[in-house]
Amino acid sequence: MAELTYNEKRLMVVLNTVKEATPEVIAGELNTTAEAVVQFAHLCAEKGIATLDRTITVSYSLTTEGQQYAALGLPERQVYASFRHEISMKDMQAHPLARIAIGWMKKKGWVTIEKGQVIKTGEAPEGTDEAALRDPAASREGVLELVKRGLAEETETISYMVSITETGKALVEAGLDLREETGTLTREQILSGDWKSLNLRRYSVDKLPRRIIPGKIHPYQRLINEMRSVLLEMGFTEMYGGVVQSSFWNFDALFQPQDHPAREMQDTFFLDGTTPLPKNWEAVRDVHEFGGATSSAGWGGTWDPAKAQTNVLRTHTTGLSIQYLKDHPADPVKAFCIGRVYRREAIDPTHTPEFEQLEGIVMDDGVSFRHLMGFLKEFYGRMGFENVRFRPAYFPYTEPSVEPEVYVDGLGWVELGGAGIFREEVTDPWGVKYPVLAWGLGVSRVAMLKMGLRDLRQLYRSDVDWIRDTPMMQGGRD
């Protein structure tokens, strides 16, 4: 049985003495109101330790008008008494109650009306209504008549009788803790230690609490931060850079030929304005035209500096990598970046014109293609993709190139990015000493896999309820 409150216990103690009583009586004992006693008794009744019987009593009383007539008689009796055997209608109407009375006198058969004369029939016995007027309890028929005439009114009285059950008796006889209950603890009670002797109100654990909505970091940002942590743990330095880049850094420095389709309007967001070429741009021109100082033949043709100066919204963050290498040509470098990139794509469930890209570069004495595979396996493994395989690929600025694929239950082998070793045509103009391992990963694609999303747009045009309902951590709760 659920715990009894203090008030319920007090009620039971009184009941055990009186066995049965009205709330009013019990209220006197408990020094509370009858309403409160009914409430406590109701709770005790739910627990089967008391019963609460409800009786509805109907009583009648005279209205103000009825009380006037109780003293003077009903209007028809007063008018009837005001003349002898016969009176003209005209004379009778002088009486103030005539309008009400005429109808009733006729209906009760006290008078007849002939040729404008009201004539008594001789019989005018007292009716049940008149008896009820003297005493509403005297005649039910009469009182209902008075209610119809608005001379009496009906009142419903609900009365309760509270009694103790056998279970209740046993409970009380087993003894009850009658100390008063405490809701909120006071400073004094805590400091003095008095709280130990208090009867603290107990709360029901069956009742759900109200829902609090916490402030939270976006689930996608948390995934990005998880990836950042993985790379930082692996000893990578983070890069950050501007969203607006010159075509030189976005394309030319990455040995993308100037007539490459990706450089055309349909794939890239071009911007107004230009950016001057950096120092040593001639070396980039040379690798394009004839391979510069490398074993490359270059793309041939003429490289146009004006084309390299046009501004674009970066189509990848790889332009930041090459700028980072330019500034650190000789040291071992392990660097990464997760940043937003822009492609001229129409929005649909799997394409957005902006999305995040993750990339990493490793430059060190003696690093090789084998190590690139090692880094990819390690990184994907730490991201939770244990099974990784590699396939030949083609990317314009890496050689050799590789397409890592991860195994995802239910989907099979999924391509998550591209990788390779930066071509010498990319690194040589900046005096970079060692091979540069590089990889890029579509972060939003990983997000779709990890969060089970079907529509990429959800990441950027967020439904507030989705974020509210997405737990911070993926614990053991389904």
Next chain:
Amino acid sequence: MPIIRLPYEYLETLTGTDRETIINRVPMIGADIERIEEDHIDVEFFPDRPDLFSTEGVARAMQGFLGLKEGINEYPVTPSGITFRVDPGLAEIRPFLGSAVIRNVSLTEEAIESLMGLQEALHWAVGRGRGKVAIGVHDLDTVTPPFYYQAAPRDRAFVPLDFDEEMTMEEILDRHPKGVDYAHLVRDYERFPLITDAEDNVLSFPPIINGERTKVTTATKNILLDCTGTDMKAVMTAVNNICTALADAGATIESVEVDGAPMPSLTPSVRTVSVDECCRLLGISLTAEEMAAHLRTMRFGAEPEGEEEVRVTVPCYRADIMHDWDIFEDVAISYGFENFDAALPESFTTGKPHPVMVLLDGVREILAGLGFLEMMPFTLTNERVLYTAMQRDVNPGVLRLQRPISEEQTIMRTDILPMLVETLQINHHRELPQRLFAIGDCVEEKETFQKVAAVSIHTEADFSEIYACADALMREMHIAYEVDESDDPAFIPGRRADIMVNGKKAGVFGELTPDAIRAFELDAPVCAMEFDLRCVQGRPCL
């Protein structure tokens, strides 16, 4: 990327092996199988390998990869005695011409289809949509050499392919489907490129359409090839790939003299590469002989030159080989990517987050602690959201896209707050209160910088609430600030304030004006703030 249709029967004939072996192994030479059909497979190849754009080319590569045939194929070329003249008037239009005579072809319907497929893929990958290179294949026996590639008047008429009436070249641009598709390549020139024979018969109007007269059919025995374009190297890549594909199918190649220069040569080029450099790049250990053997399976000619070097003969069709590492990649493919021992290097480095990211992470923590939910809206938006609906004037420094893809995304955001109010609009039907924040890059002129914004919408959202949040943010960021009355029209007069740092406006907060609230189709009070993180002292620079 080009998708090549490989008919099994033809492929089996050329390769000498069965279809299952081919289907199983084709992905490991760098290709994706698009679909497997009853009588053929469609395979997607990388754009740098035009030699794989024909059934013949794939068969050649597979023979090596499957160990059926090794080393380089020989492609002898004998002179045809046919000459070609190029009009100097084409110098500014479409100057380069590559040509060849291909004899003794036996063209089945399938072989013609394969040839057309190769042509189409070359047009895409090498020709860049016919601008850089366009290819014409003609029945040589319908015309009379010598040939003339000229800049002709636009009203010169001939019967174009698949038509039966003469049209002028101008009419072709307007009425012929290919003319309509490629008109943009020649429309602006006064004269158009045209190829004619000794009797002034028209072979081709490059890069638009061939003449009906020289149409290649199953009866064709001898072919004249013309490739025109704006880049000689790309033109010859196309010529070499078509000649070698047809030679592999049994044809013989003869050269043509273009202004006195014989072409094609189809002779391989030679590169001597370092065994050590290859092994270091790939992280494997091979002898010169092993390396040469791998290259022969990739259909190079390869012989060790001592222990340190390998002499590699590169087939004329391998347009992708421009650097020694391109050869090393083929060694890796032959070695098998699955056979590499993936490992981490031993050198030690420490990781370090970028200071901008550290700052952003800190601000995120503060706002989440204040009970705000993070949003990550797009950075591309439009003037209505960014300025008009916010009751603000357009920032003159806003960056516009030259050719936006939709009316929704025309400019780069200079502020974040409008994106959050738009997010409230998207979430109009969700339970209140909603308290949201966003942080990240904004751009003005060319500069990228970071801002943070927060909004709160509910029946009692007011100035005091957002002032308290702004104050908490500034305290937690440890920034001394003052407030001034603001005149920002996004907010209600008397219920708005500027955040001043070092006497300079750094942010704003207040109650959003009902005009803005209504413009975003909202109906409850909104209080909001925005802060420019450039005003953080000692702000990390990009």
